[in-house]
Amino acid sequence: MADIQLYHFPASPPCRSVRMTAKALGVPIELKHLDFMNKEHLSPEFLQINPDHIVPTIIDGDFTLWESRAIMRYLVGKYGGEDNSLYPRDLQKRAEVDRLLDYDLGVFYRAMLETLMLPVRTRNTPTKEQQEQVAKAFDRIDTLLKDKKFLTGDNITIADFAMVVGFGAEFLFQRDMSSYPSAMAWYKRMQELPYYQEVNQQFFDYVEKLKKLSGQAS
Ligand SMILES: N[C@@H](CCC(=O)N[C@@H](CS)C(=O)NCC(=O)O)C(=O)O
Numbered sequence: 001m002a003d004i005q006l007y008h009f010p011a012s013p014p015c016r017s018v019r020m021t022a023k024a025l026g027v028p029i030e031l032k033h034l035d036f037m038n039k040e041h042l043s044p045e046f047l048q049i050n051p052d053h054i055v056p057t058i059i060d061g062d063f064t065l066w067e068s069r070a071i072m073r074y075l076v077g078k079y080g081g082e083d084n085s086l087y088p089r090d091l092q093k094r095a096e097v098d099r100l101l102d103y104d105l106g107v108f109y110r111a112m113l114e115t116l117m118l119p120v121r122t123r124n125t126p127t128k129e130q131q132e133q134v135a136k137a138f139d140r141i142d143t144l145l146k147d148k149k150f151l152t153g154d155n156i157t158i159a160d161f162a163m164v165v166g167f168g169a170e171f172l173f174q175r176d177m178s179s180y181p182s183a184m185a186w187y188k189r190m191q192e193l194p195y196y197q198e199v200n201q202q203f204f205d206y207v208e209k210l211k212k213l214s215g216q217a218s
């Protein structure tokens with residue numbers, strides 16, 4: 001039996017970044033699916049586990065943790081051995097990963113969520129200003145990836161897992177993504193990971209389902 005239980009919703013971006021981290025580490029996790037459509041995350045049972053009622057949430061024995069970036073750090077710390085390039089011990093390398101995780105939490109993911117993902121459900125049209133913010137965020141990622149395989153260099157890190165789940169909403173952006181060639185090459189590299197499809201496909205299926213439900217063409 002797996003040590004770690006992960007409460008998740010398959011389409012959820014932060015849940016997918018945690019699942020990719022576990023896959024990269026080769027750590028089996030027991031998935032506990034919460035049906036968000038039926039508000040299972042608000043059930044008394046789950047509220048007792050996590051009063052913030054958010055996923056991803058992990059349980060490791062008598063320890064409970066939520067917030068995807070904290071979970072990814074915890075998994076590498078626990079299963080990554082002495083030093084692991086997913087979240088390196090070297091102070092400056094680690095600081096670069098942390099900088100991106102902070103940028104993702106405060107700026108990048110928020111822009112992708114509010115401007116690209118949520119409107120699929122709400123049918124609100126993003127403002128011009130929001131769209132410019134997204135364009136600027138893609139541009140920043142593109143610049144960052146010039147001459148790099150992954151966001152901080154030659155090795156994949158948890159920052160790549162955190163950011164690719166937001167970046168994956170690029171198909172909802174009504175602009176030409178060929179303006180971001182380095183970012184798109186990185187995205188393709190991420191999509192080629194052996195576990196990418198298994199972990200991420202349900203997001204794309206979910207968006208299609210929401211579009212159909214709200215009468216938007218795919
Ligand atoms: N900053 C959190 C965000 C988690 C989050 O917002 N999860 C959503 C699903 S994608 C959720 O559980 N929402 C339920 C709620 O807010 O009640 C993380 O990275 O883990």
